[in-house]
Amino acid sequence: MKGLSFFDKVVFAINVLVVILLLTACLCSFVPYQFVRVFSILSLVVPGLFFLHILFLLYWLLKRKSQFLYSLFTIIVGLLSFGHFYGFGDSGVKEAGRDELKVMSFNTRGFNKNGWMNGYGVGDSIISFIKKQDADILVIQEHSRARFEQLRQYPYRSESPISNHRATQAIFSKYPIVGEGSLDLPRTNNNIIYVDIVFKNDTIRVYNAHFQSFRIIPSSDNFSDSKKSEKTLRRLVGTFAKQLEQAQIFRSHYDKSPHVNLVCGDFNNTQFSNIYKIVRGEMVDTFLETGSGFGGTYELWKIPLRIDYILADPEFEVLSHQNFDVKLSDHYPIMATLRLPSHE
Secondary structure (H helix, E strand, C coil): CCCCCHHHHHHHHHHHHHHHHHHHHHHHHHCCCCCCHHHHHHHHCHHHHHHHHHHHHHHHHHHCCCCHHHHHHHHHHHHHHHCCCCEECCCCCCCCCCCEEEEEEEECHHHHCCCCCCCCCHHHHHHHHHHHHCCCEEEEECCCHHHHHHCCCCCEEEECCHHHCCCCCEEEECCCEEEEEEECCCCCCCEEEEEEEEECCEEEEEEEEECCCCCCCCCHHHHCCHHHHHHHHHHHHHHHHHHHHHHHHHHHHHCCCCCEEEEEEECCCCCCCHHHHHHHCCCEEHHHHHCEECCCCEEECCEEECCEEEEECCCCEEEEEEECCCCCCCECCEEEEEECHHHC
16 A cells, blocks of 8 residues: 555555455355345446456556556456356357257247337237247247237247246247146246257257346336335345245256256346356356357346346257347347257
């Protein structure tokens, strides 16, 4: 601290605080439980913490002060913990050949059946978009059962059981579905379904996961006063606790799968969370393999977050990944093209 002006001492104090926050976020991402529940919220702001560290690094370098080492060290630890989160791959999705699969995942928000989005015919526009992309496997969160008649290009489908009284998930396939099931998550409207699809000489299990929602309308009004802020914070913490329980339920089921697996869905959390790490395990994240940009699929308080994923067992080769910039829901659709090398 010697040789620092009063202003630099203030900057350094803030710098140390941001160091602690990012290192705490790194630690929390590896812990399969919540030792301090409020820390889980840090996963939402990890990109911002990285950005602040870059600013601190540049500031101290321009000042020619050794304090730059604090942020440099923290950035390195962060990258080792989380991996890269900006893609430099090809943003397009190649046409699928005979031995390849195009898989789309899309939270359609009920095809706008409750009129959340302004405009006429939003649901029909979603159908037109889906038909145009012509995925081999279509995975929908927040489905509307009335829409399956418009998706006749898929001869096979599975939906959440009507009897479980939950938000509807659906999986559509051009290939035969020979098995299906539902993981009825406790005390929630969210759900996980799965199907077993026969593709060439393999059976592929496809999961459709929709973890606990934030249930927060993205708006600064949520932090406009102390009471609203406290309520929002409690809701966020409670959501992360529920997601952790759901991720562990999923993992227990996945570990018993007898097939190669694909996991698609809306996790309602970022790749910087322990929820993501528990679900992903040794699977491949298609965006990290071939995606481009930051890959945001949802905006929370104007911040683009990547909370929708396509994950594949290591047996799959990821040929491409695309994030679609189409505003037809509160989520953006994603699609990946994959291949099983055994089919080459």
